Amino acid sequence: MRVAFVSMETGSHRDTEANDRIQRLIALLAERGHDVHVCCVSFWDGESVRLERDGVTYHGVADDLDDRRSFCLRLPFTLRSIGPDVIHATAEPPEQVLAANGGATLAGAPLFLEWDGEGGVDDGRLYRLAAGRPNRIVAPSRLVRTWIRELGADGDLIDVVPTPIDTDLIRETEPTDRTDVVYARRLDEDANLESLLLGLAELRDREWEATIIGDGPERPTYERLARDLRIDDRLTFVGEADREERIAIYRSAHVFAQTARRCVFPTELLWALAAGCVGIVEYHADSSAHELVEGRDRGFRTTSEDELTDAILEAGALEYRDYEPAFESFDREAVLERYLRRYRDGRATERLV
Structure with missing residues (x-):
């Protein structure tokens, strides 16, 4: 053709x-x-x-x-x-x-x-x-x-x-060191990473580690907020990462959190879900991310930081996976x-x- x-x-x-x-x-x-x-x-x-x-x-x-x-x-x-x-x-x-x-x-x-x-x-x-x-x-x-x-x-x-997405690439990429929660997006004014950081701060009395992928003008602000919340020792800001590096992190993670205010299609969330992550999406009117987790057992939709915190706790009870065949249709x-x-x-x- x-x-x-x-x-x-x-x-x-x-x-x-x-x-x-x-x-x-x-x-x-x-x-x-x-x-x-x-x-x-x-x-x-x-x-x-x-x-x-x-x-x-x-x-x-x-x-x-x-x-x-x-x-x-x-x-x-x-x-x-x-x-x-x-x-x-x-x-x-x-x-x-x-x-x-x-x-x-x-x-x-x-x-x-x-x-x-x-x-x-x-x-x-x-x-x-x-x-x-x-x-x-x-x-x-x-x-x-x-x-x-x-x-x-x-x-x-x-x-x-x-x-x-490329599911063959996911299966061929080796996981990296285990992490509990991962977030990936350009860190700009719509990233809304503060929702995740505030939610994680409520869990400071529990054991967890989180990885933040991406760079942008708001990164210094988010790093400062993490210090103010006294959770910076549990966060790793890795900056930009290529596709294979991202997949390796997703396959090692238990939860992927999507909190951005604007998102026409949540590409990184999809890669992470296919790599076995449990998806937690904070609902926003100008984001389509919730469409990927609706009706899925390994997906949560939240509307507040308290709900996000509760979802992280509930997600912890689900089994760890490093590949999810349910997303092969993507x-x-x-x-x-x-x-x-x-x-x-x-x-x-x-x-x-």
Whole structure:
């Protein structure tokens, strides 16, 4: 199958969760042997408008991320020249979605829209127009699906598809030294790590150790709070860690705590749950993390620090595990099949129109 992605910005321009999510899908399709093209702003040296990398063909539709007008004017003709079976666009910026819709008409291909929701969903006019153009919309969580529906999109056309994980990598990674509680996120104003620290402080008369993964502008504040609460000797701030290092910690941990105020999809929580952790999620209106633990025996949803403390105690009574097969439906191959099934459905529908 020939799939053309439309994303002005790629992971080679800027490292974000949204760019990482779509790049994973691009890589999975290429690994499976599909003919994958990406229409983007050039990020490579030289005058060539095309770049072949890792089985993917990148088309430099414009030279500058600020030049949306040129990108959108050229995009429909670039898509027609590719001749894709499916066009898959990202929602940001919305102008590229409207241009991709024109390209889909020229190419006679269905249009899919990946709406990550990172940073929220803007309700501006262009976003509302974009929400009504694609054949299908993909959201990472029910939370983001609700936001998109509020723009006027048909809810029946929105699929919730998680960000995939690699369960083989989890099984192949050796656990590190045992720890009781782990937290992982960029330590910014939405991290809300103080909820966990205050909850742990209530348990200072018990034996426990906790590991904090991640860095950011609020790290000094959280380290100071840990000292003020007199629990800093039980906390390890490890800073940034690569995927294998994170998995090793998750496989060694008993509990993963998710307390962030904003989260369109809890990627680290998913990795930790699949690595055997008991999940404790503090509910917030702008976070979808609770969606992963609802209805699961090894998951708790809390709404206060007292409830979080109680959940940590209850979680301690559950058996330690370093792998959870219940999350194999989130594996990269399983998630890819969900996309491919929708692509095939979209092509069949397009041929009937």
